[in-house]
Amino acid sequence: MRRGFTLVEIMIVVAIIALLAAIAIPNLLRARITANESAAQATLRTISTACETYAAANNGTYPDAESDLTSATPPYLNRAYNGQTVQGYTYTLTLSTTGYTITAAPATCGTSGNNTYTITTGGVLTSAACS
Numbered sequence: 001m002r003r004g005f006t007l008v009e010i011m012i013v014v015a016i017i018a019l020l021a022a023i024a025i026p027n028l029l030r031a032r033i034t035a036n037e038s039a040a041q042a043t044l045r046t047i048s049t050a051c052e053t054y055a056a057a058n059n060g061t062y063p064d065a066e067s068d069l070t071s072a073t074p075p076y077l078n079r080a081y082n083g084q085t086v087q088g089y090t091y092t093l094t095l096s097t098t099g100y101t102i103t104a105a106p107a108t109c110g111t112s113g114n115n116t117y118t119i120t121t122g123g124v125l126t127s128a129a130c131s
Helices: 007-057 066-070
Strands: 089-096 099-106 115-120 124-129
Touching: 007 066, 007 089, 007 099, 007 115, 007 124, 066 089
Parallel strands: none
Antiparallel strands: 089 099, 099 115, 115 124
């Protein structure tokens, strides 16, 4: 007598695995988007803190270039963010001696994040749905 699995048994197992995958994959994608958004907010706060610390050390004058933050000894920021994509978000820094505006936009709306975040002088963080 031959021993093994019938085609019906194999199809049932494949169907169960497909069902479990259909339940798990969307949850994993949502978790990834949430993690990317949290990382973007934390990065914006880090850059804002660096700008505010720079201003405190320079008589209220904010940095007018990202290199002012990265090339200081010790550096206010350990890496450059302007125009870079980090964890699914692309950062845009607008710096002047009177203030700053920093934006984190999802590299792919809906896939890497659902919101665009902006932080302005004084550390005011706002969000808007990405378009």
